[in-house]
Amino acid sequence: MKGISEGAPVGKVNLVHTISQKLGPLLGLLILFVIVSVLNPSFLEPLNILNLLRQVAINALIAFGMTFVILTGGIDLSVGAILALSSSLMAGMIVSGVDPILAILIGCVLGALMGVVNGLLITKGKMAPFIATLATMTILRGLTLVYTEGNPITGLGDHYLFQLFGRGYFLGIPVPAVTMILTFVVLYILLHKTPFGRKTYAIGGNEKAALISGIKVPNVKVMIYALSGLLSALAGAILTSRLNSAQPTAGTSYELDAIAAVVLGGTSLSGGKGRIFGTLIGALIIGTLNNGLNLLGVSSFYQMVVKGIVIIIAVLLDRKKAA
């Protein structure tokens, strides 16, 4: 009962299996929550939880797109670079007088286009996703530096909606968290309730068979890389608003955090198996780790060690369960 079976489970075994599948990562998150809040009770304060949600939003958005990519058996290393370039382009537009909301929209479209380039290299160019997105990562990072000349772009003014986008609250919840949740709902439906989602799984599960079954594999793939680019750009917009500026080096190694979130959420790197809800939990695990280790005052050296070990334990537990 791995995979996408969202329907009614059949039989007891399946039920238990489904629950443990769904709860696996969630359980990990809960354990982490308990540990951190016992060690430092201020972790559970409402403000901190809101902070946590806001901090998680950027990684979660990128990881959502990465989930689709990984489900097809691909990988996208260029997400951080897309974030940086589209953030710079947005900031550049805003500084030159474009309405900030329009700038964000254009930026997201540009992000999606960068994703399309990835998709075309992979489908038309028949390049391995790893190497194609590694190359575009390098190129886009270079272009960002060329465009910004290595300097942050500032002076974005104080457009209210724009500031709200990264820093505001909506019904008491940070706007980035609201964006993340809305995006999650939309993508959940897309992945689990529409033919597009089924095709995503089908490509990752057996690409040849998908092709024979009449699925337009290249089109679907291009769309998925575009989605990944779009979401990276959206995350870039949030970051731009949060920092009230664009940083040329923003998003460095975000791809690794996003991939870690996807894998912690139980999605298989070989494609065809996994769920986007898991990714949300995975992103929360990583966010809780970062936030918690800071709260506990763990030195940044040991933080890395702890993070690596937690990833290994979480993945090993997940494997055990599956076996």
Place this chain on the structure above:
Amino acid sequence: MKGISEGAPVGKVNLVHTISQKLGPLLGLLILFVIVSVLNPSFLEPLNILNLLRQVAINALIAFGMTFVILTGGIDLSVGAILALSSSLMAGMIVSGVDPILAILIGCVLGALMGVVNGLLITKGKMAPFIATLATMTILRGLTLVYTEGNPITGLGDHYLFQLFGRGYFLGIPVPAVTMILTFVVLYILLHKTPFGRKTYAIGGNEKAALISGIKVPNVKVMIYALSGLLSALAGAILTSRLNSAQPTAGTSYELDAIAAVVLGGTSLSGGKGRIFGTLIGALIIGTLNNGLNLLGVSSFYQMVVKGIVIIIAVLLDRKKAA
């Protein structure tokens, strides 16, 4: 005729195919050589060629190990982190009075052991290589910082042989280049002339079939990750000597350069197909690019753009040819 067939090719088509397979990356390198030396004749001066060879050695050594890993269908993201930690440990030993050559040997063994950990996580732990080595990368980077307290380790004295190792010349050739060539010869024989090499290819070609044919797949994999760790540590020793110190942040993102070298050399990321000679050429292509772009005075921002584009072009050309 893909795969490991080194024997006499059969038929005309096969012959052409084999030649283009072997010459593909080499041709790319030659074109690059010609372009750079036309644009800046000083590129071809003897000292620059020696420089180039020395500069390439570190990436090439890591990429040799990565070739084995990728041939089995795996990946090793932890090479840079292994380089940094073993370099720090070597330097630490030297400072505390261990004979430098002995320290290098111990350091290489430790590097191999770190590789063994990767191998065990992947075989016993059944983790995807990407995520296992991503986790160990984080952990080893953390441990390096813990061990060095974030400071470079200096005061390595002036042991002649040790200095020679990274900076000296042997028969007029930089010692790191000599090390690289000797290692290449040994690994070439290992990969193409011994049962171990055949097993490496077999695992990448079809792991289940390899297992059923009586190959001890887990053992071979562990040995290959150990080899990758060993070679990273060896590269670390050269770097330590060149820098006359150990840098805690050394080797950052070296994994990407190594993977790029392997792929440029025509080895398939899905395993089972490729050759170590190609990797040598791939490393030379990357080295020539770095060196050449510097000589041509291209700004570092544009260098990234150019590098990314060259990778794409090279891989696309290789795909075209294969099709």
Place this chain on the structure above:
Amino acid sequence: SMQPPTWAKPSNKENIKDIKLGLSISTLNNPFFVSLKDGVLKEAKSLGMEVKVVDAQNDSAKQINDVEDLIQQGVDILLINPTDSAAISTAVQSANNVNIPVITLDRSADKGKVEALVASDNMKGGEMAAEYLVSKLGENSVTAELEGVPGASATRERGKGFHNIADQKLNVVAKQSADFDRTKGLTVMENLIQANPDIKAVFAHNDEMALGAIEAINSSGKDIMVIGFDGNEDAINAIESGKMEATVAQQPELIGKLAVDAAKDVAQGKKIKKVIPAPLKLVTKD
């Protein structure tokens, strides 16, 4: 042998009328070093010198390669802004081997013959920040520290200087790395405020992190004094608008200019000082 074979050595240049400078910079992803480079280029242009620039992208090994490549291009004087003072030594020695004078910028080289070091004193800057906090908030004020990239020399030196004073006169309750990065400055500061609600001041190892911290402080509604380091344009603006308290301003353009001037003197055979200081100044609103 430790020397390149004789057949490979470049021929020595006799005529040094048109001086060609080589500038190896640690990274250009940071406005500070961009300004430093601009300072070099501007001064060189006004003196009619040619400059070749290479960027090590914060990788010590790449920097050695870069320096070799510059030597290969036949530069007459090397201006090196090391990523690390220990790691650059061998590159300086290679330059010494072929008799190319070396001037280092912002950081020194541990070994090898260097004509001059042009730098502002990072350690001193850290001390200045701590002293300023003591004078503004009194002794034993609760303070946090945002550290730079672990292991980077600026992190070590600024931190060391800061603690020289702070360990006696301030109460540093938390220190965390935010990698010289504005985004991380923001999230790490959010978490630090959460863990230590009574923080009164924060010292960031650079302005980027300070500016990130300010965003975190603003949204927390607390009143926390922020001191940065570098004095880049954003930070000066933030200080003028009252969002940031102060920054230990370096003058990267000046460092670049002084280095070129020193190079000119070396080329003309004049004697120069071993250490050429570029003054630091504490920028506050007044």
Place this chain on the structure above:
Amino acid sequence: MHISMQNIHKAFGMNQVLTGVNFELKDGEVHALMGENGAGKSTMMNILTGLHTCDHGTILIDGKETYFKNPKEAEKNGITFIHQELNIWPDMTVLENLFIGKELKNSLGLLKLKEMRALAKKQFDRLAVSIPLDKEAGSCSVGEQQMIEIAKALMTNAKVIIMDEPTAALTEREISKLFEVIAALKQDGVSIVYISHRMEEIFAICDRITVMRDGKTVDTKRIPDTNFDEVVRKMVGRELTDRFPKRQSKPGELLLQVKGLTKKGVFQDVGFSVRSGEIVGVSGLMGAGRTEIMRAIFGLETVDSGEIWLNGKKVNIQSPDQAVKLGIGFITEDRKDEGLILDFSIKENMVLPTLRSFAPKGIIKEKSEKDFVEMLIKRLTVKTESADIAVGKLSGGNQQKVVIAKWVGIGPKVLILDEPTRGVDVGAKREIYQLMNELTERGVAIIMVSSELPEILGMSDRILVVHEGKITGELAKEEATQEKIMKLATGGQ
């Protein structure tokens, strides 16, 4: 629908596969397509349905020249293809598998799960199968997977259905159900192209037969106008004597003994023995657990209890390499997935289990390796121009020979063959049988798992029958009949 393919040519690279094939399908007929492995049957149908393009030739559909761009387009025009290789997504549910690429959606673009469920149920009822729709397809038996594929094809309301070896993995009961469905489809005017290596089936259900050999059409005939021997002769191009070569069995000493082998929920208390020079057939229904038992003996599965004795000594086999060292060979039922490295050359595949012996000093001696491989190729009559051809380019029967050669090469004491002739043509089958006889004459003990009763009856010295993970009976060659085996296999006494 009337289809006419005329003078079709097709080459893959240098490999000229089809050289002027003609094929005609009439309205509402069941048309058999037969030929040796690699004759080009699947390729023909792939060309018809747009998966491959032909180099040269004409395709007329209802008199109009038509070339489909892809299988989807063929399907839209009423031609559905059940492929030889199952197109199953093991991690997705049965329901999801049934509707891949043709999901029903409402006006909002969301899936109509209820309707899809109902539709699936209807098809399954028609085929009289009861696979839970939410089961993961990967945990279904091969037979069930095949039924999923058939149901998928029936849902398209096709006017032409191409079945490429649909019964290779089906049980007798499933096969007879399928034949009923085929008869019903015929009634509705649907035409069927039926590709199979099982001669009995062809004569049971087909109206006409086209025989192919070496990329050419040899003949097309009405079934009543031909017979078994003629078809075989046309396929292989020569007279074929008995289907099963004579064997003189002279079993020697006890070689392999299995005692009380148990893996909970899969097989229980399995015990049997094999003598040197003996062929023990293992029969049973699909999913009875035969493959699992063999995998356990070979060290590919862990067991809960039980012992294995070899040559009177108790052995402990934890992994395949130990089994290989002890002289046990295992030809798996899925040669593409587990038997071969398709991108590798014949040579590289054949020497895989014996690599060590070619490198006494660590370096592989290419000369002796080459001689060895050439000897095996000759001995097993593998049809190939060279040992350096990638195995994936060989026909199914020749691939199977390479797998067998691999194990013959280790000089085995015990050879386990799991469905050794699945998807293999009559000619190649006979060669494989002959080889089994040769091996037993030299004292090799053979365990042959097979779902083909004629093969079990024709080749075994002794027959074990497995039902739901237990050995329900053992029959000597002389007393065994189809009826007795089927009774034991279905759990009757």
